[in-house]
Amino acid sequence: MTSAVNQIMKTKIKFILYAIIAIFAIFIIVKLFLIENAKNAKYLSVGEIAPNYAFQLSNGTITSIYNYRGKTTLLWFVVTWCSSCAEGNSVLANNIAFFEKHNIKIIELEQYDDLGQNGMPISKFVSIYGNNNTYVQTGIASYNMTIAYNTPPNFQLDIYYLINPSGKILYIGEGLAEGISTLENIITKNKL
Amino acid sequence: MKSTLQNYKNIFSIIKNKKYLTLFIITLIFTALSYYYILSSSAEGILDFGKYYIYFDIVSSIIISFLISLLVTLTVYSYKIKVKNNNKFAVASIITTILPGSLCCTSVIPSILALIGFSTSFLVGNTGKIQSIFSVYGPLFIVVGAVIGWIGLTQITKDISAGCNIVKNAVNDECCESNYENKN
Numbered sequence: 001m002t003s004a005v006n007q008i009m010k011t012k013i014k015f016i017l018y019a020i021i022a023i024f025a026i027f028i029i030v031k032l033f034l035i036e037n038a039k040n041a042k043y044l045s046v047g048e049i050a051p052n053y054a055f056q057l058s059n060g061t062i063t064s065i066y067n068y069r070g071k072t073t074l075l076w077f078v079v080t081w082c083s084s085c086a087e088g089n090s091v092l093a094n095n096i097a098f099f100e101k102h103n104i105k106i107i108e109l110e111q112y113d114d115l116g117q118n119g120m121p122i123s124k125f126v127s128i129y130g131n132n133n134t135y136v137q138t139g140i141a142s143y144n145m146t147i148a149y150n151t152p153p154n155f156q157l158d159i160y161y162l163i164n165p166s167g168k169i170l171y172i173g174e175g176l177a178e179g180i181s182t183l184e185n186i187i188t189k190n191k192l
Numbered sequence: 193m194k195s196t197l198q199n200y201k202n203i204f205s206i207i208k209n210k211k212y213l214t215l216f217i218i219t220l221i222f223t224a225l226s227y228y229y230i231l232s233s234s235a236e237g238i239l240d241f242g243k244y245y246i247y248f249d250i251v252s253s254i255i256i257s258f259l260i261s262l263l264v265t266l267t268v269y270s271y272k273i274k275v276k277n278n279n280k281f282a283v284a285s286i287i288t289t290i291l292p293g294s295l296c297c298t299s300v301i302p303s304i305l306a307l308i309g310f311s312t313s314f315l316v317g318n319t320g321k322i323q324s325i326f327s328v329y330g331p332l333f334i335v336v337g338a339v340i341g342w343i344g345l346t347q348i349t350k351d352i353s354a355g356c357n358i359v360k361n362a363v364n365d366e367c368c369e370s371n372y373e374n375k376n
Contacts, residue, residue: 116318
């Protein structure tokens with residue numbers, strides 16, 4: 001009986017080890033695939049000029065990225081069903097005085113079609129999770145704008161760009177809630 | 193009802209043993225901190241509880257880590273006294289509770305879809321449908337994970353109590369293992 005129990009234990013441990021190896025293998029394959037794709041895909045990088053795309057604001061106005069030249073802009077892409085995006089709005093609302101003081105324009109855009117899962121309208125999302133903050137301009141990004149600024153397969157639900165007055169990308173971040181301190185440091189350091 | 197109470201008394205007896213108490217406490221601290229990090233960094237519950245989500249994360253971390261630590265400790269004990277047990281519940285509970293934080297709001301799912309061969313337009317139109325399940329229903333995953341953990345705990349206490357009764361005569365208030373060791 002003891003040897004049978006030991007045998008069963010050894011078999012279980014073997015299966016657990018195989019499962020762990022399989023998970024690592026999948027992780028490495030996905031990572032290698034991402035690295036390979038990064039060479040081929042056109043991801044935006046710091047120092048590039050932010051590509052110009054037209055988008056619709058929540059008040060119905062059609063505008064474009066070039067219309068924000070002359071001001072430092074925080075361009076933030078979200079989806080309205082994502083918890084980290086909600087948290088980002090909450091954190092941004094608590095730090096809004098900093099952005100107002102530095103005269104940073106904040107544009108929060110819902111990614112095209114909410115990436116396939118329709119959440120609430122972006123203006124309502126910001127209102128609920130951003131403490132009714134009216135400093136942020138909200139709108140909806142087109143399909144081409146979404147994939148230009150959030151290139152697959154390295155899709156992020158919560159990705160933001162700090163763009164200087166001449167239209168150059170100064171910083172790209174993922175997850176505004178966690179990255180806001182870094183963002184503020186960059187703004188301060190660049191005397192924006 | 194009487195046997196359920198006896199089962200829980202047996203758990204208490206086992207945990208009173210110094211080495212299992214140490215294992216339980218160490219596992220509890222480690223899992224509580226890990227879960228708190230996982231849940232709070234993904235803002236689990238913010239869509240449902242707003243600014244009070246952090247309390248949901250704290251309470252969930254404590255409950256899940258308590259259940260899992262107890263399960264792990266009792267599983268170790270059951271191996272020690274060579275009682276057959278079904279430890280899939282601990283694994284199932286852990287997997288269920290970490291799914292929302294690991295599969296939502298990251299590039300894992302779109303990367304896997306792209307790896308399989310789906311097009312960009314498919315990713316844009318559908319990644320949300322999959323990831324939103326883990327975001328919108330995140331708290332439900334946590335609750336289900338806790339229920340699985342509790343079921344596992346109930347099962348393992350029954351297994352241990354049954355095993356103790358088979359191995360030797362009635363346990364009463366004493367730890368099964370200590371009695372077993374005394375007899376030998």
